[in-house]
Amino acid sequence: MSSYQYDVVVVGAGPSGSMTARYAAAGGCKTLLIEKRQEIGSPVRCGEGLARHFVEDTKMPFDQKWVGREVKGAKIFSPNGTELTIEEAHAGNEVGIVLERDAFDKAVAKEAAKAGAEIWLKTTATAILKDDGWVRGVHAKRLEEEMNIEAKCVVAADGYESQVGRWAGFKTLLKAGDITGTLQYRLTNIGPGHDFPDYCEFWLGTIAPAGYIWVFPKDDMTANVGIGVSLDRLKNRVDIKGYLDRWIAQDPRMSRAQPLDMVTGGVSTAPPIKKSVGNGIALVGDSARMIDPITGGGIGNGMLAGMILGKVLAKCNEAGDFSEAALMEYEKGWRAKLEENLYRNWLAKNKLVTLSDREFDDIIQVLAEVGVHKLSVRAILKVLKETKPELVAKFAEFI
């Protein structure tokens, strides 16, 4: 069996892993990025919505190649069809750009390569190497070759499945109420209406229990049309598909629409995990449950955390110390940026999922009348408290 030595081995070439590899390599770590698929970014498993600021925050060189469409903002629809429009300047984390994610993931990996990281495709981590309370690397299979990849630090960036972290003993288990099953079609030949294709749409209510339906435009007749439903609201096999198909069937714009692709996946809507680092290991992105519990968006948070982690790894490498204590700087760093928001949105989500269709209708109605200038849960609640306090009694503690 072959054996290789690196300072850092990153498992998973999604946006979180590639961003980590990029900053670790740029900081002088001998870095290897392994990916089990044969092509980075494909098949796409995403709605592809990304707020512009994440691109700048992580210093991703802008390239029109990975932009599907730029939108003017977001529209939120209540169950009775009331429409709330929020222009881009005020929209939250998930709108702005609708990506071409296969191209985008490759662009992030390209930055990692430019910084000096090696990339191996068709290479699957199948176990971790452990010794004396330390993670010492991963066991992997690359085409026919079985190997040990020894590393001073293993980065678990393996997405929702989060196996690497679990092998190392991290508690990335999710409760049913914090799991969302998702299905999406890329539909084309969509007709006009609701200002399509200028806004990302979010449809609320029992059409998607404890979740929502999204329509993210890709071009003037094509969009990612998807649904997320919380696992604790699902009763039978294929319930999710039933919900989405029924909604599409009743939207007149979709009556002649046809699918170009189909996407499924799991999304966590969980509070931040208790611990993301150990001796010789760190978790990042979906594998560390960093997805926003309200929107389900995880690209931006994962990249931001990856950048922080990469920089910390470079420091650890200089100091020759990849212990849990040294890696705590990463944990503190991502918590400072993301934790409060993740936790608040998780609490707020747990209240939102208790709202009835009537309550959604009333809330969106009020917001549409008074106008919303900032798409944040807190800002919205404040507007409501001033106009219709009885509507937000459930949320008193957040205001």
Added chain:
Amino acid sequence: MPEQVVSIRPSVRDNGIMAIDDMLCMHCGACVGTCPTNAIFLNEVYLTFNEDCTQCGMCVKVCPVGAIDYPRGHKLHTMK
């Protein structure tokens, strides 16, 4: 009247623990990240279940395309 012998879908692999329909599965990993006992193994195009499974059914419900079912003979089995 000839007797009907087999009536399972040819794409379904049922290992007595749980059943997976290979023609439905999108290999997305939603079930893997959901399973509380880590009993699902997936390597891009092949999925199977091991003895750690408690038949809790979380994977059956979370699978967006309904590719997982309880095994044949189980009272909650629904695949035709």
